[in-house]
Amino acid sequence: MDEQPVLDPLAGLRAAGDPDTDVYLTGTVFLDIIFTGLDRAPVRGTETWARGMGSSPGGIANMATALARLGLRTTLAAAFGDDVYGDYCWDSLRDGEGIDLTPSRRIPGWHSPVTVSMAYEGERTMVSHGHRAPPPEGAVPACPPPARAAVAALGHRSESQEGDWIADAAASGTRIFADVGWDDSGRWDPADLDALRHCAAFLPNAEEAMRYTRADSPREAARRLAELVPVAVVTLGAEGACAVDSSTGETAEVPALLVETLDPTGAGDVFVAGFLTGSLAGWRLADRLAFASLCAALSVQEFGGSLSAPGWTEIAGWWEQAKAYAGRSGGRPAEREALVRYGFLEDLLPTGTRPWPLRRAVPTVGFRPAPRPPDAPGE
Incomplete structure (x- = not known):
């Protein structure tokens, strides 16, 4: 997991x-x-x-x-x-x-x-297909x-x-x-x-x-x-x-x-x-x-x-980037407003933690693991 x-x-x-x-x-x-x-x-x-x-x-x-x-x-x-x-x-x-x-x-x-x-x-645009699950399931x-x-x-x-x-x-x-x-x-x-x-x-x-x-x-x-x-x-x-x-x-x-x-x-x-x-x-x-x-x-x-x-690490990463960008921009009104609007994140977000490896969407789904040959050695 x-x-x-x-x-x-x-x-x-x-x-x-x-x-x-x-x-x-x-x-x-x-x-x-x-x-x-x-x-x-x-x-x-x-x-x-x-x-x-x-x-x-x-x-x-x-x-x-x-x-x-x-x-x-x-x-x-x-x-x-x-x-x-x-x-x-x-x-x-x-x-x-x-x-x-x-x-x-x-x-x-x-x-x-x-x-x-x-x-x-x-x-x-979406196209969907499915059937209602049978009762009682x-x-x-x-x-x-x-x-x-x-x-x-x-x-x-x-x-x-x-x-x-x-x-x-x-x-x-x-x-x-x-x-x-x-x-x-x-x-x-x-x-x-x-x-x-x-x-x-x-x-x-x-x-x-x-x-x-x-x-x-x-x-x-x-x-x-x-x-x-x-x-x-x-x-x-x-x-x-x-x-x-x-x-x-x-x-x-x-x-x-x-x-x-x-x-x-x-x-x-x-x-x-x-x-x-x-x-x-x-x-x-x-x-x-x-x-x-x-x-x-x-x-x-x-x-x-x-x-x-x-996840929280991505949110924390965005907040750090937002603060850095506001600093480089010289504090333009839009950036100052964003810092005020999201200032509640400052004391909430984690620091010094390694990223949580989030799963992402995969290109294809449908391949089951290849079966092991009958004479394959056990693990």
Whole structure:
């Protein structure tokens, strides 16, 4: 197993009797195959060659990996096929990232869902294939394990609304962080967000927030959503993110960090993981928002949604570079603002530690180890 994270953001908060799990997740794990280096969108009737390719666990694995790399004890309940893709995803998450897969299941004869993602012009186009896991293996556990927090996907097609696990988990003291997917039915029915009454925070993107609230702007949408949930966070794409905490009256907004994007797959999941980490650690709203934006910005510079997620050493490396650049630039306003915005990292980040060797997306998945000849000597 890879070396463990060098920082536990909840170290000062842990006490006897706390749940073993920091964050509980459930959802679908995909095998993601990502093509990058495309000059333009594929055109019908033509063949398009990509300059880069990577494969990694995807779907709910994006968020699970991001949380684990930030030092949170993460438990995932998901179905895994018994094919080579399922083997790869299971081993990557359990052995490579230290994610607890105790409530997850291997299903004989069920093939792993697959998504092919093509990244170009800072965006992505995806094609997915898969079948719903057969019952009872595909069902969410009736009683999720005790956890500090859980992430729930809302919306009219959400599997997380099967049963009443969100309400049960919230009633037991678990803080629910909710996100939502695109409503391809076009209804955008606010009733699909009824479970927000059980949630601590809701993190949609700008388009989703405006469509559900019928608001004219993302910021107005955030204010309306804050009437339904204690903390409403709306991601604004290239503009950054904004948030409203109705329990304190606090608001915050941060601009996006300007980085070169290789692959935006999973950036939204990494953003949620960063915000959730800061929330459990008790940071102020502006710091949580800035940290989430930083995690997402670092993730888009690598292949793959899950294995692009940054660890603490990478975050510390970015902070040292930011301070050095601000010093060389003579303290221009933009650099000074960044140093102030991310100054909370100074006393948080590790120093003098050797890098944690994070796994990255691999070019191909599907090769099993060659069998040893019958007369090969034993080890």
